[in-house]
Each structure stands twice: as C-alpha cells, then as structure tokens.
Amino acid sequence: MSDINADAWVSSGHRPMGFPEFVVVIASIMALNPLAMDMMLPALPNIGSAFHLEVANRPQMVLSIFLLGFGVGQFVMGPLSDRFGRRPVLLGGMAVYCIASLLAIAAPSFETLLLARALQGLGTSATRVIAVSIVRDCYAGRKMASVMSLAMMVFIAVPVIAPSFGQAVMLLAQWRGIFIVLMLYGVAALIWSALRMPETLPVSERKSIAIRDVLGAFRQTVTNRQTFGYALAAGGVMGSLFAFVFSSQQIFTEIYHLGHYFPLAFAAIAVGVAIAGFLNAKIVGRVGMRVMSHTALVIFVAVAGTMFAATRLHMLPLGLFMPLAALMMFAFGLMMANFTALAMEPQGHIAGTASSLYGSITTLLGIGIGATIGQDYDGTLVPFTTGFFLCTLAALGVVLMVEKGRLFRPHQFVIK
Template sequence: MEKTASSSTSSSNPLGLVEFVALMAMLSAVVAFSMDSMLPQITQIGLELSPDRPNLSLLIITSFTMGIGIGTLFVGILADRFGRKAVIVGGLVIYVIGALISWQSQSIVPMLIGRFISGMGAAAPRIVSIAVVRDLYQGREMARIMSIIITVFGIVPALAPAVGALIAFAGGWRTIFLSFLLLALVCYLWLTTRLPETLAPKDRRPINMPSIISGMRQIFSNPMVRLSLVIQALLFGTLFTMLSAGEPIYHRVYGVTDTFPLWFAVSAVVGIMGSVLNARIVMKVAVRNIVMTTLAVQIAISILYLVISHLNVPQEVEFGFFVLWASSIFAQGALTMGNLNSVAMMPMGHLAGLAASVLAAAGTIGGTIIATLIGQLMRDSVTPVNIAIILVASLSLFLARKLPNRVM
C-alpha cells in the first residue's frame, strides 16, 4: 500500500507520498528556476536595458538572491505564527508582483527592483516547504523525504537554462517572466486544493521580539557559528559569481551562446555528483578534511585555469579548462555548504528554527554582496574574476583550519 503523508501526523492529508514529494520539490524549485532560467538572457537584457553599463545585467541574479536573503529572515517566524499555507501563498503573491514589475521594465533599475521583490517572495515556498516536511515527518523518514526532494530539486538547475532559452526563443526574454506567473499559479492551485494546513492553530507561536533578539545574540556570540557563517558567505559569493557572470563569460570571452545551456548543465551535473559524493563520505570523514580538501582542489583548478588562459593555447583547449573551472565551483558548493551549515547548527539545538533562518539569510546576503563586487570586475577577460575567486577560496581555506576535526 502507498504510504501517505498523513501516516506520520495527526493532520488530515489526502496526498500520497509521491504527490507530496512532487509538490514540495516544485515549491523548492521556484528559486532555482527563477534564477537559472534567466541565465541565457543576461547579456541580451543588458544590451537592451543597460547598453552603457552591460555589467549591471549581472545584478539580475544577485538582486534576486539578496531578496531571498532578506525574505528568509522573516518567513520562518511568520509561518510559525500564521500557518504554513498562508505564508507560502503570501510569498507567491509577492513573487508574482515582482515578476510583473520586471516583465514591464524598460530600464535596468525597475528590472532589478522587480527581481529583488520576487526574491523576497520566493523565500517563502523555499523555506516554509521544509517546515511542512518537518510538520509531517520526523527522524529518518524526514531525512529520506528531504533527500528525495533535494535530488529532484537538483535536476532543476541542469534543465532550467535550456527551458529559459526555449521560452525566450519562442516569445522573447520578457516571456520568461510570464512563465514565472504560470509556475506560481500552478504552485498556488496545487497547494491550496490538495494540501491541508499542517500547523494546527494550537501549535502556532506568537511573535516575541525580545525572544528573537535574545536568540540572535546567542547565535552570533558562538565562535563556531560565526566561523561557519563567514566561510559560507565567502563560498556563496563564489557560487553566485559563477551563476551571474557565467553566461557573459561564455558569450563575451568564448563566443558561446546557443550551446550555453548544455555547458551549464554539465556544471550542474558535476554539482549533483558532488552532493552524492558528500552523502557517501560525510559520515566517515571529518568535516574539516572534506572542506579543506575541496577548497584546495578548487584553488588548484582555478590557478591551473589562470595559467592556461595566459598561454598561447588553442581557444578550444582554454575553453575546456574554463568548463572544468566553472564545474569545480559547483562541486565546491555541493561538498561544503551542507557540512558548514551542520557545523553551525550543532550548538544551536535549542534555537534550531531561528538559527536556520538567520544563518541562511546571513550567508545568502553576505554571498550576494561578495558576488556583486566580484561580478563588476567582469570585462572581456575572465582574469579579474578568476583571481578574485582564488583569493576568496584561499581565505576560506585559511579559516577552515579551525573547523572541528571530527566526523559529524
């Protein structure tokens, strides 16, 4: 017999396991699709909306991630107070408003404002869907469900650029924003018609600002939390840099346009492989060793690409090393982020919900600021971006020496 989500909770839930996982994966994938489907169009949007300063188009990604970071600070607290579905629906409405602003934009500023608003809204389905899983499942069952959701979610970055390119080919880049409206509508209808509220009124908690402020003080006063957070922000910075600057590099430096979604998919698949590898070794190898080894390999690949790019080698050879370098950054994220987050959460058991929101928000905001600064170094050469990423990864490696030398 198919196990239903209701079998782990007293809440009435008509969804079967497959449908429940599919719905949660779709809610989680709003963020990934909203970023990655835009990647093939970044250069074109820059030429149309900001021809004098084309690098501003890179902010199409980082303005969205900044919105996610800000939104993440609030959605968990609001979901505990007003219920899961209400906050997700409210987030989808904000997401749609932002998409409409970007769709109608005639210059880069309203485009970025719309993206920021969409990011704030998208934080709700991404974060609160995890709380929904937690409401219905516990322990190993929750871990199993989350693993399936993350696997499905991981496929989206590999496919979204190709989907975005097809949509833009059919109706222009503005049509991509209309696809966001369709995605939000599907999520809304599916959520509201099929999934009952998972947080009973008796279990809702009032918003207590003194307790929240006190909890935040405890979070940021812990040295290991601060260390993990700083490293996460640095590595988010390199990942967001590659997301925002990747397409302009492919286009401006290597003349690759039509096949960009394919090459991006290669890097995304490498990231998925990194997640699989991490799942196999994280219970056997100390976190510090995993993080430091990953960073050392990534730095070595970055330096190798830097050297190759300054040698008189055929462009096809240099391009191959660039794809290797870009893929190594995706793998770096897969092999470090979850482990660093686990390190930060270990001493925060009594503040798990607040700590998860605060750490995710702070890491995302910090990474966005770093990526914005690095991205503006982009010209017709990858060298400034490459050197900046080497410096950021080297600083992360230096700091990682103080991570716990034990298996999680």
C-alpha cells in the same frame, strides 16, 4: 536511499502526504529560486539592449537585485513562520512571487524590472526558509540531511536545464516570455502547496514575534558556534558560486566564444551538482554530514587553487575549465545540503528563525562577494579565479575554527 522503505520515512508532521510527495513538494517550492535565477542567464544581453544599458556589467543586476530581495526577506520570514505557522507565510510568499512576475512582464523601464526582481526574490525567500523549516519540523540529524539531499536531487535539474529552457522561450516570446513561464510555474506551485501541504508547526510550539523575543532567538542562533560558523563558511562558498553565475554568460560568450551554445556548457557543468545530490542522499546516513562536507570543501579548495594557478600561467583553455567547473559544482552540491543540516541541527526549537537568519547570512554574504567579483569582470578569468580562491580559503579557515582544527569527524556532535 533506494534500500530504505519510504513508508518508514513518513513523518506524522507532513501527513496525509506520503514521503515521495513530500520530497517533491519541498523540491518544487525550493526550485522557484534557482528557476528565477538561471532562466535569466541567456536573456541578460537582450535585456541590456532592450533598455539601452551602456555599462556592460549592469545587466548582472537582474540577478544580484533578485538575490538581495531573497537575502533581506529571509530576516522576517522565519520569525513570521515561527509565530503564525508555515502555511500562511509560504502561501503569501508565493503569491508575492506571482504578482512580481506580472510586474516584470509589463516593466516599462530597467528600474521597474529591478523592482519586480527584488519582489520576486522577497517571495522566494519565504519558499526557501519555509521549506527548510518544514523539513526540520519533520526530521532531524542525518535523516534531515538525507531528506534535503533527496529534495535537491528532484529540483537539481533546474539549474541544468533552466538556461537552455530560457533560451528556447526567448525564441518564441523574447525575454519577457521568461517571466510568463515563471509566473505560471509559481501559480502551479502555489495551488499544489495550498491543497496538499499541511501545517507542520503545532500551535503549542509557536513563538512570539515581540522584538525582544525575536532578537533573543537571533542571539541564540549567532552565538551557537556550529550554526554561525557553518553559516559564514556557506556564505563564502556561495559567494564563489554567485560570482560564477553572475559572470558565466560573459565568460562563455566573450572568453570562450560559445555564443548560443552557452546554455549547453552551463548545463554540462551543473550536472556536477546533480551527481553530488544523488551521492549525498545515498551515503550521508552512513558516513555522516561532516565527512561528506569536509571532503567536498577540500576538493573545492583544490579546484580553486588549480584554476587560480592556471589563469596566472595563461593555461586555462575551455577543455580544462569545463571539468574544473563541473568539479566545483560537484563539491558545492555536497557542501551546501550538509552545511545547512549541520547549521540547523542545534536549532530545532527555533527552526524558522534559525533558518531565516542562516539563509540571510549565507545569501547576503554570498551576494556581496559574488557581485563584487562579477562587477570586476574585465574580459579575463583573473577576477573570478582570484576571488574564488580567496573565498574557499576563508571558508576552510572558518570550518577549521568551528571544528577546532579537527575535520572529517564521522560522529554527530553539537558544538555549543
């Protein structure tokens, strides 16, 4: 992207912001979600101890309940933004996020903490849906994929540094201090968006939120082969990632005995996503979304198969697990931006609702898969690697059906 004049990429839809600021703002509001997820990873054992949780896997609910609120919330955020515009829904969602962070800080019980986490997830559902919708309002096709990749490059540092940041915060203020940081970041993002983000959906293009119309838009989304197919594939891929995230603290501390070095190991693996975002932004405009994402999917399947076989043969030491996990993250980074762009490409006329339903399908499917695999953790890598392998095979099968058996097609083609 460095060879492209940023001024040529400025859309009238996001003026007066220039292109660089637009990308950074989009990345900042999208980062609310991964920040709230990954900062919590090193805190899970402390939360379990603070609330005297007897079931070892139960602290994972701090992550899964957050994602449940995130997934369910997306059902309504898209239609609301298509009716009332992007700004009010975006700002309202961020306000809910900040209030939920306050509730988490003062939570007297584990159940109250889970309620706060569900509300945080609900708030970030608005930021995710609206961010994608705003990008779709302003850009289309490969340009949209490039913008999404650039936004991912800006906020991709979040999962890399968030666990270490969370560990550092806990040294000063215990686990509740993490929610203070989350609240302050949410307030800063809210103020920036309120001051700088324009409304990108003209009044003339707004949709009705009558039940019949919303259901009609949902029907258009799920009956589009390309949109629904890539949503299902992304859900399977995301389920693999969620399974890894939910189990990562236990995997690194209990199986590989890394202790407090766990955040560093997680950061080293997450670098793969950053590299993927940079690579995708540089070349997706030349080679196309399908070539990039299908290549990444094949890599994902190969990594999953290798992990599965190595686990069964009891030959998956940390020295092999780390590069395989980094390659998994690299492939994930290439897939998700392009899967999202491919799914949204035919839905410009109902971008908010389509983004909403796409996000709900991928997130809820991912949560169901990831939580199931995570709760099956038994002190070994067998549940994770088995689930990972099955999910990737299913995702590959769905993409093959969507593309009618033809992968790596370089040209753009909207499947009806």
